[in-house]
Amino acid sequence: MISKSDKIFVAGHRGLVGSALVRTLRAKGYENLLLKTHSELDLMNQAAVEAFFQAEKPDAVILAAAKVGGIGANSAYPVEFIAENLVIETNVIRAAYAAGTMKMLFLGSSCIYPRLAPQPINEESLLTGPLEETNAPYAVAKIAGLTMCDAYNKQYGTQYVSVMPTNLYGPGDNFDLEKSHVIPAIMRKMHDAKIVSAPSVTLWGTGKALREFLYVDDLAEACVFLLERGFSGLINIGCGEDMTIADLAVKIATAVGYAGSIEFDAIKPDGTPRKLLDVSKLTALGWKPTVGLEEGLKRAYEWFLANPPKR
Numbered sequence: 198m199i200s201k202s203d204k205i206f207v208a209g210h211r212g213l214v215g216s217a218l219v220r221t222l223r224a225k226g227y228e229n230l231l232l233k234t235h236s237e238l239d240l241m242n243q244a245a246v247e248a249f250f251q252a253e254k255p256d257a258v259i260l261a262a263a264k265v266g267g268i269g270a271n272s273a274y275p276v277e278f279i280a281e282n283l284v285i286e287t288n289v290i291r292a293a294y295a296a297g298t299m300k301m302l303f304l305g306s307s308c309i310y311p312r313l314a315p316q317p318i319n320e321e322s323l324l325t326g327p328l329e330e331t332n333a334p335y336a337v338a339k340i341a342g343l344t345m346c347d348a349y350n351k352q353y354g355t356q357y358v359s360v361m362p363t364n365l366y367g368p369g370d371n372f373d374l375e376k377s378h379v380i381p382a383i384m385r386k387m388h389d390a391k392i393v394s395a396p397s398v399t400l401w402g403t404g405k406a407l408r409e410f411l412y413v414d415d416l417a418e419a420c421v422f423l424l425e426r427g428f429s430g431l432i433n434i435g436c437g438e439d440m441t442i443a444d445l446a447v448k449i450a451t452a453v454g455y456a457g458s459i460e461f462d463a464i465k466p467d468g469t470p471r472k473l474l475d476v477s478k479l480t481a482l483g484w485k486p487t488v489g490l491e492e493g494l495k496r497a498y499e500w501f502l503a504n505p506p507k508r
Contacts, residue, residue, distance in 0.1 A: 199257050205230055206232075213413055218259055240262055240285045251292075251295075260303045260304060263286075265335075269375060290342070294355065303357060319477070319478075346359050358429050363472070363473075364411070365416055366410060372385045383400060384497065387450055398457060409438060409439040415436075415488050419479065420434075437476045448491060
């Protein structure tokens with residue numbers, strides 16, 4: 198269990214998840230946060246990571262640093278997605294334990310589960326079938342990370358929890374059309390279309406794929422909830438509801454104020470047909486999300502308008 202006096206290293210504090218975790222921790226009274234930018238600490242540099250941990254000896258680590266991207270980026274850069282993530286998590290987890298850090302939260306992804314896993318997907322579905330091909334390298338890296346955390350728990354009695362969040366969105370998201378996930382990608386396309394009064398936008402896939410979405414600050418709340426209770430092992434984090442990408446696109450159009458038509462390019466991949474998480478384990482502990490999709494999309498678009506991406 199973490200306490201207010203703990204020194205907590207948040208790796209990746211500038212990203213979508215990391216920044217939400219910092220906001221949430223500070224709002225709850227956690228002030229002893231250890232934050233390092235990439236220029237201050239390169240997590241791919243093993244010697245630098247080991248020296249950092251030996252010098253700082255944090256009480257807890259939140260490993261939110263990772264190379265992430267949407268279906269396009271995963272398809273274009275599979276080597277980087279497996280290699281860089283393996284290096285980051287190996288460096289951090291090993292150095293943390295060597296420095297005496299017994300508490301850690303490892304951020305995984307729902308893409309670790311088999312492409313055709315029974316829905317909703319429970320934690321026991323891990324490694325029961327083939328992965329989705331478009332993001333298999335990233336998924337394998339995340340599976341390695343959670344397996345490493347589990348191994349440390351078994352061999353050394355650590356309290357390392359691996360959380361598997363569903364699709365995330367919100368303040369701090371990446372709206373680069375080549376690298377972004379589905380919500381920011383669609384939001385950016387519709388915003389740009391609205392600005393030039395384009396009559397239509399074309400989105401990837403058929404629109405029939407089903408996805409679940411969680412506002413990133415809700416994820417951060419769940420992570421702190423688990424850390425405060427000393428939970429260890431693997432656990433899903435989501436809202437327990439999904440929808441088609443076509444229905445999602447309509448909701449994003451409403452949030453953006455885009456009135457044109459929405460078309461789909463079925464030549465482009467859909468990815469996994471459906472990916473709904475079974476969150477009964479988390480719900481049984483007493484946690485539920487508080488931000489609905491419509492409100493979350495509104496907040497995400499407001500953040501986008503206040504933080505326009507570089508063109």
